[in-house]
Amino acid sequence: MIFRLGIILVLLTSLLHGAQDPFSQGNSAYAQGEYRTAIDYYHQALMKEPYPLPNMYFNMGNAWFHLGNIGKSILAYERAQILAPGDTRIEKNLRHVRSLRLDRHERETSALDELRKMYYGFFPPRSQLKLLILLALIALICTICILFIPLKNKTAPLYGLGLALLLTLFFGSTTWYSLYRLRTHQRGVVTVSKASVRPAPQGTSEGFVLHEGSTFRILDQHNHWYRISFSDTHEGWIKKDNFEIIEHLYRTNQ
Structure with missing residues (x-):
């Protein structure tokens, strides 16, 4: 009798575990140090949730950071900050990961952007x-x-x-x-180790190079090429394979 009850208890526990939502499963995997698995679960949660929560992107950013992927980490934190502009945890982690980038960013935000962030924080x-x-x-x-x-x-x-x-x-x-x-007003984040930015999409000459985690403003698009502005001082064309758009909150790539 006790043996049967034990089997039933194990089966119920397994069913409850299987019934967990992907976000909770991602948190469990993250707590065990299985960051890649956690990211897969967070991705599933984002695909199921019509209105993503900031914590989904925040936790995904933390997992990417532990895997050493600065670009993906910044991408996730930036998306989390759009949904929760006043969250100090997001701001702190984003500031830290930004400090690890190779490229120098002259100015991340303007005074108007700060006021806007303050308002949407409230x-x-x-x-x-x-x-x-x-x-x-x-x-x-x-x-x-x-x-x-x-x-x-x-x-x-x-x-x-x-x-x-x-x-x-x-x-x-x-x-x-x-x-x-x-x-x-869309921005992009370089998600590869380095990306060439060309003076023209059809050209072969290289204008300048951006490294993983660098962010820029998107000005125009031509097929798979995007005209960008980096730090308000450099402009050029970058291929879509080399970055992801921050504002695409509902289309996350792994």
Whole structure:
């Protein structure tokens, strides 16, 4: 009897372990030092999650760092920071990995970028979407009170509706702007040991070389070649095989 109970317990434990979500399995693999396995699980979690969490990219960045891959680590941390701009853990790890790069970056961000980061640190895109839903409900309730409930004084619901609409307009605009920047202000990270940047996509001459982990702004695209700006001082064309786009949050490569 005890032997049978033991078998049932083992089977239940195995089933529960198998039922774990990929993110939890990735954390378990990471804790055991199996970083490549952990990355595979984090990748699966990102493919299943329509709205990825910052911790998914943060943990992936940590795993890539332990494997010595600076480029992939920076890529993951940068993506995590987009989702959680005010997270000090992400900022600390990103600053450390950036210090290991070979290429000198004159300026990572402008003063406007810092202000933007500060604002989205207080109101991340995910929080703004939740707030917009709440404001829409408040506006709906106020509208029902004004139109269908016979109140003697409708000042409160009128003010509530006006405030809800103003806040909806504000947070709706900032949410739209954050999504707009993801599509139009794109950056790349070199994920190979070194990449040649050419003066023209068809040419064979080499303009300059970027090493693993270097980040740049993307200006234009021609087939598999991208025109980039590095540190606001160097421009050229780089092949897509040599980098990944930071803002492609929902398309992660291993």
